[in-house]
Amino acid sequence: MSLLIVKNVSKAFDQNKIIDNINIELKKGEIVSLLGTSGGGKTTLFNIIAGLQTADQGQVILDGVDITGVTGKVSYMLQKDMLLPYKSVIDNVALPLVIKGMKKKEARQKALPYFKQFGLEGYENKYPTALSGGMRQRAAFLRTYLFSESVAILDEPFSALDMLTKAQLHSWYMDIMKDIKLSTLFVTHDIDEAIMLSDRIYVLSGKPGTITHEIVIREGSKKPKAFNLTPEFLSYKQQIVEALEGSLT
Amino acid sequence: MLPSPIKVVKAFVDDFPTLMLHLKVTLIEAVAGLSFGVLLGFIVAVLMDACMVLDKALHPIIILTQTVPTVAIAPLLVLWFGYDMLPKIILIVVTTFFPIAVGLLEGFKSVDKDEINLMKAMGASKLQIFIHIKLPGAMGQFFAGLKISASYAVVGAVISEWLGGFQGLGVYMTRVKNAFAFDKMFAVIFLISIVSLLVMKLVELLHRKAMPWLKEDR
CATH class of the missing domain: 3.40.50.300 (P-loop containing nucleotide triphosphate hydrolases)
Structure with missing residues (x-):
């Protein structure tokens, strides 16, 4: 089906x-x-x-x-990555989980293991301005994925x-x-x-x-x-x- | 009529304990007034953002409060509320809430529509959109407003004290003015500018502390 x-x-x-x-x-x-x-x-x-x-x-x-x-x-993703400049990369990515009612800490823990796979390792606590264009899209994609698997x-x-x-x-x-x-x-x-x-x-x-x-x-x-x-x-x-x-x- | 700088410095040093005593009162008024002003400005901005009808209804009233000169309502406030701190704090609230309310409201409205849509698509509630998108998005404008309000607060406190009171830099200023002690007057003016500058610097520090992501921009 x-x-x-x-x-x-x-x-x-x-x-x-x-x-x-x-x-x-x-x-x-x-x-x-x-x-x-x-x-x-x-x-x-x-x-x-x-x-x-x-x-x-x-x-x-x-x-x-x-x-x-x-x-x-x-879940969806646009050409614009729409990463929020005032949240760290991990908080941006974990945002959909927080919106679903998960605690912030828990949401971060759930998002963390994906950082390596998504090529974002080491950037967890950086702000999105530190990311390149490709990385920003990968981060946006991870956020999309965490929202709906x-x-x-x-x-x-x-x-x-x-x-x-x-x-x-x-x-x-x-x-x-x-x-x-x-x-x-x-x-x-x-x-x-x-x-x-x-x-x-x-x-x-x-x-x-x-x-x-x-x-x-x-x-x-x-x-x-x-x-x-x-x-x-x-x-x-x-x-x-x-x-x-x-x-x- | 214009005292020499040396005389002013001397008056400042000699009067220092008295000045500090009055400064304390003025600062308490300014801080209290500013705090309530920020609170009121915040509440007004949130209400106006949340409800179109309120926005339309409150807008003219808010503008009106700013067209009435402070010096004109200060004597009224004294008549109504006496010579204590209350009328002064009220005056400061009236002058300081405006830049905050306007700044925040602008900030709330300038938030990217697509970001709000994305949040909606994620199933976010209005409150969640407010907390995650609107509030942090309006921080820049909030601090721009706060910088203006903070300087208004100190000046507003002094002006309101001119019209009556027992203590405070404004009271002291009228007193030395009546004694034609120009050197002392300039010492007070000097002190007020320094305090205003310090308060603005403090706001700037707060700004940077509250928005750490701006640092990595540069």
Whole structure:
């Protein structure tokens, strides 16, 4: 059974339909990308899944429970890391646990073992200003993970980083996902990133935005090194570019 | 009319015990007034931030309290509350709560919407959002307001003492003024400036202690 189901979701602002009849499924342990152009309703859909906006029609179902318009179930992460400058890194990361009612000390203890895995060792008691861009995103990702160990939605989390840092983070991300198996819905406009990271890709396009294509990346999480230089990669890319172009005309 | 610096220093030294006696009273008033002012400013800011209606209702009243000159209401306060400390403290509260309330309110409102959304998505309550996001986010503005309020508090105490009282630097000032002892007057003025400066320095120290994360910025 799918962990997260988005069922027939539509949303309009002032009669202006943004997304129409969206259906998405996310299975346990899967990384699924939602790929679309800017202004195509990605963020709206994202907010609906996070519970920050209500849908005009349709439902968001998590683990068989309807969570449409309910916050606190799905954790998310944005391009902006939103680490609080006045909290140490460990307190930032442990914040979701504190919000859930855990004692501060206990929350820190729970967060601490992950610092090594997330490449943040030694920075526990530093303030976020001491971290590099890549580290900040990793810290934000750890916070997201601590909030919910089952499902996360990430909205272009790596798009503010430079090419090299981004590539590094991608391989780090693929590695860590093998360990933590966080089911992830990955919102992005970067085709390469979507192919590199996902098991499956939904293409969101048109106006109002609809899911026009679903592309399965057969290699899944077992992608070889330098996968982005292989003919398979390029054929996926061509498929997606055609899908996006087709919807523009 | 303008005493030589040497005379002023001499008056300062000679009068030192008396000055300290009066300073103590003025400082007690200033600190008490500032504390209550900060408390009131904090409460007002929190209420105005939490409730739109209150924000609209209180805003004009708060502005009004600041358009009335302190010197004008001070005699009234003396008539109502006598010559003790109470009218002075009330006056200081009225002048010091404003920068705090305005600073904090600005701070609360300038908090990043996305951060609040993230907290909401994590299931945070209004109180948790306040404690983790709004309050620490408004600290910078709070201390900017506190710096202004602290200097107002000392000056406010002196002004309120001019209009009547038994002890305090303002009382002493009127007394030496009436005796045309200009050197002593300048000694008091000198002392008041020093105290104001010290109080502001203290606030700055507090600021740095309370916001240690600013250090790593540089």
